[in-house]
Amino acid sequence: MKLHLIAALAMAALLSASLAPALADAMAGSRTIHFTIAMVSHLGGKPERDGAMTISIDAKGNISGTYHGSAPASDPYYGKDEPVSGSLTGERIHLEIGQQGELHVDGALDENGIIATGSIGSVQLYDFVAVPTPSG
Secondary structure: OHHHHHHHHHHHHHHHHHHHHHHHHHHHOOEEEEEEEEEEEOOOOOOOEEEEEEEEEOOOOEEEEEEEEEEOOOOOOEOOEEEEEEEEEOOEEEEEEOOOOOEEEEEEEEOOEEEEEEEEOOEEEEEEEEEEEOOO
């Protein structure tokens, strides 16, 4: 599982050169960003959760978008489009994922993507890595 996280970080480094200008623009104004997501559980024996997320960030830092779970089939978001809301203040990002905002994500957004922790309630459960991907 940790190998997937390392691979996601390596891919983020490779993509950052080509996507850095677009991501910098998105951080400065109203833009839409697409990500590939990997969530690695802190609880032993849990499979990595993967998906895709598209968020729009307005000029005030308000975030809206969707998350689509792609693995594993036991993920409650598997095969579903779930709403994403949140905020961006400087590089600090906060996301709420799910119909009731069940999954909370807190971390940093920079030209490499999002590195964060995910929690349900007050329990930290996931390392959350979002790698920017080209749209389309």
